[in-house]
Amino acid sequence: MGTQLTTTRTDQPDGPGSRPLPPVEKPRRGKGTDRSGASLLNGVGHLALFFWAVIVVVPIIWVFLASFKNTTEIFSSPWTLPAELRWENWGRAWTKAHVGRYFLNSVLVVSCATFLTMLLGSMAAYVLARYKFWGNRFIYYLFVSGLAFPVFLALVPLFFVVRNLGLLDTYTGLVLVYTAYSLPFTVFFLVAFFRTLPNSVAEAAMIDGASHTRLFFQVMMPMAKPGLISVTIFNIIGQWAQYQLPLVLVSSAKDKWVLTQGIADISVNAGYEADWSGLFAALTIAILPMIIVYAIFQRQIQSGLTAGTGK
Amino acid sequence: MRHGKYPFVIGFLAAPVLLYSVFVIAPYAQAFQISMTSWRGFSAPKWVGFDNYRLLAEDNRFWQAIQHHLVLLLALPLITIAIALFFSFMLNVAGKSSGGKRSGVWGSKFYRVVFFFPQVLAVAIIAVLFQTVYRPNESGLINGVLMKIGLDPILFLVNPNIALWSILGVLVWQAVGFYVVLFSAGIASIPGEIYEAAEMDGATRVTLFFRVTLPLLWDTLQVAWVYLGIAAFDAFAIVSVLSVDNGGPDGATTVLGLEIYRNAFTYSKFGYASAMGVALFFLTITFAVFTLRVTKRESVEY
Numbered sequence: 001m002g003t004q005l006t007t008t009r010t011d012q013p014d015g016p017g018s019r020p021l022p023p024v025e026k027p028r029r030g031k032g033t034d035r036s037g038a039s040l041l042n043g044v045g046h047l048a049l050f051f052w053a054v055i056v057v058v059p060i061i062w063v064f065l066a067s068f069k070n071t072t073e074i075f076s077s078p079w080t081l082p083a084e085l086r087w088e089n090w091g092r093a094w095t096k097a098h099v100g101r102y103f104l105n106s107v108l109v110v111s112c113a114t115f116l117t118m119l120l121g122s123m124a125a126y127v128l129a130r131y132k133f134w135g136n137r138f139i140y141y142l143f144v145s146g147l148a149f150p151v152f153l154a155l156v157p158l159f160f161v162v163r164n165l166g167l168l169d170t171y172t173g174l175v176l177v178y179t180a181y182s183l184p185f186t187v188f189f190l191v192a193f194f195r196t197l198p199n200s201v202a203e204a205a206m207i208d209g210a211s212h213t214r215l216f217f218q219v220m221m222p223m224a225k226p227g228l229i230s231v232t233i234f235n236i237i238g239q240w241a242q243y244q245l246p247l248v249l250v251s252s253a254k255d256k257w258v259l260t261q262g263i264a265d266i267s268v269n270a271g272y273e274a275d276w277s278g279l280f281a282a283l284t285i286a287i288l289p290m291i292i293v294y295a296i297f298q299r300q301i302q303s304g305l306t307a308g309t310g311k
Numbered sequence: 312m313r314h315g316k317y318p319f320v321i322g323f324l325a326a327p328v329l330l331y332s333v334f335v336i337a338p339y340a341q342a343f344q345i346s347m348t349s350w351r352g353f354s355a356p357k358w359v360g361f362d363n364y365r366l367l368a369e370d371n372r373f374w375q376a377i378q379h380h381l382v383l384l385l386a387l388p389l390i391t392i393a394i395a396l397f398f399s400f401m402l403n404v405a406g407k408s409s410g411g412k413r414s415g416v417w418g419s420k421f422y423r424v425v426f427f428f429p430q431v432l433a434v435a436i437i438a439v440l441f442q443t444v445y446r447p448n449e450s451g452l453i454n455g456v457l458m459k460i461g462l463d464p465i466l467f468l469v470n471p472n473i474a475l476w477s478i479l480g481v482l483v484w485q486a487v488g489f490y491v492v493l494f495s496a497g498i499a500s501i502p503g504e505i506y507e508a509a510e511m512d513g514a515t516r517v518t519l520f521f522r523v524t525l526p527l528l529w530d531t532l533q534v535a536w537v538y539l540g541i542a543a544f545d546a547f548a549i550v551s552v553l554s555v556d557n558g559g560p561d562g563a564t565t566v567l568g569l570e571i572y573r574n575a576f577t578y579s580k581f582g583y584a585s586a587m588g589v590a591l592f593f594l595t596i597t598f599a600v601f602t603l604r605v606t607k608r609e610s611v612e613y
Contacts, residue, residue: 049402056425142328142336211315
């Protein structure tokens with residue numbers, strides 16, 4: 001996948017001295033077919049863009065509205081506004097359906113695992129990128145090979161490894177496994193990043209008597225900040241979305257379930273209990289924080305994710 | 312940088328390598344070994360050689376799953392890339408050019424933000440969301456509308472002929488925004504002069520798209536195809552949550568991940584499940600290598 005992808009944003013000027021030409025005043029646009037063809041394309045294009053935006057937004061707004069309705073309203077008038085704001089649906093979802101619990105579990109596991117991933121990943125990547133030693137290449141490829149394997153291949157043995165270590169149904173087990181499975185990409189990305197950092201700063205710091213450890217934490221980590229932020233975003237999104245690992249590793253401890261597992265389970269039970277509004281409230285509680293976080297950080301998230309995957 | 316180098320290197324590598332070896336490398340290695348046993352989890356594993364693979368070859372569910380992967384493998388990248396390419400062209404190139412600088416159509420920034428949004432939602436959450444969207448009675452988003460205007464409801468997930476396509480629709484719904492952003496980054500790195508020169512020669516937008524954008528974006532397209540292909544070999548979370556009765560109706564939407572999970576953690580057939588894992592591994596690798604080979608061409612210098 002040897003593609004180099006720049007993260008140049010569209011709104012940047014395209015390089016120095018790129019405009020010696022006079023402004024192009026649409027030369028030879030006289031051909032009528034061209035013009036009508038272009039406007040037709042534009043019309044269809046605008047329509048398609050608008051249509052897709054509607055498709056993306058409508059299900060979410062619909063769920064949000066339904067979270068305030070009661071079951072009768074959901075069935076009889078799926079397309080109208082709720083008669084009143086029934087916050088009790090949200091309360092029921094948060095406490096009785098344990099969405100609050102699942103939510104906090106997800107926050108706990110993902111923040112610990114992302115922190116550990118970034119710490120261990122950057123340590124390994126730094127050493128692999130900037131030190132020559134016996135076995136360097138071997139360890140690097142060991143990490144990178146993890147990118148190519150489907151997780152399902154490891155699922156059965158992983159279950160037994162975690163069980164034998166006594167970590168089944170524990171937060172620790174989940175955090176360690178999330179971290180381990182996030183390392184291949186983190187190391188792969190950060191090795192490339194640490195290689196681009198200038199040597200001169202490192203040498204100056206060494207001459208001033210900094211130890212290797214100090215050099216890493218006080219000089220290299222701050223310099224690598226843009227790369228670290230990209231990978232952190234990538235890991236948070238990836239780990240927050242995890243479904244099959246918690247399904248296998250904490251299945252029998254319901255109080256340790258993460259949000260994705262919890263919501264999936266609620267959707268199964270909603271049918272039996274006929275608590276549809278509770279399901280919509282639970283869904284909204286799961287979706288809303290992501291919308292808010294995304295709305296605030298959308299620039300960083302978009303550029304971070306494309307930088308992260310455009311290897 | 313000589314003083315104390317080795318203690319430092321070992322100190323920094325010990326924890327990550329240990330963690331990685333225990334939870335990633337060891338399980339992968341063991342998977343191949345377990346696939347040669349008839350292990351049910353209680354007694355010691357019994358070596359059975361290639362028996363599991365022989366059973367696999369006669370397992371209808373397994374072939375059904377493979378078939379679904381092939382459908383997804385063709386349709387998911389094709390549809391997603393086509394839509395995303397069109398949108399990213401609209402959002403970056405199709406607008407007015409002022410002073411030689413290409414821009415997107417009106418509202419480009421807004422669209423890019425909105426389209427990307429599903430990407431930050433967990434697939435399992437999206438699956439629950441679409442369960443309610445696809446619900447077969449008047450409480451479903453789509454069927455609610457259809458029944459109001461007097462049409463028959465569409466049984467999205469219940470009708471075996473369209474269930475897989477309904478699931479595919481959700482995958483496309485989620486993926487398009489990401490590839491719009493990915494392709495936009497690629498298009499942004501194409502120098503404006505090339506478009507200018509082409510326009511001077513009287514190129515229409517359609518020509519611009521096929522003669523300029525597409526060839527210069529080839530590397531990005533290749534990456535997109537590989538990612539979407541690998542996603543087509545996964546699809547576990549969405550099928551397991553969204554489909555009726557776990558890969559149903561009657562196996563019409565099942566995927567290998569689901570069969571592995573079912574055989575291992577419902578029936579405790581660990582050896583058999585691992586054999587499926589190995590099959591999945593070879594399918595994924597074959598796909599990635601094959602794609603990179605086939606799509607290899609001289610990258611255009613600019």
